[in-house]
Amino acid sequence: MPRADTEGVLASIARWLVPGGRLSLITVPYDIEDLPVDFPGPVRLTSRRSIC
Structure with missing residues (x-):
């Protein structure tokens, strides 16, 4: 998903979760955009x- 869409998509997913529901995401440790x-x-x- 394009970086510009991330906030909106995650907000939509948060609305789909039941109260107290959890979402797990996996990312890669690179700063890249639109890599095939x-x-x-x-x-x-x-x-x-x-950095966490």
Whole structure:
């Protein structure tokens, strides 16, 4: 998903969760935008390196 869409998509997902529901996300440790990846089919990868 494009970086510009991240906040809106996560807000939508949060509304879909039942009260107290949880969401698990997996990201990659790179700062990239729209990188083509074949996993397990063609996808577009966007990630932002964050410090936690």
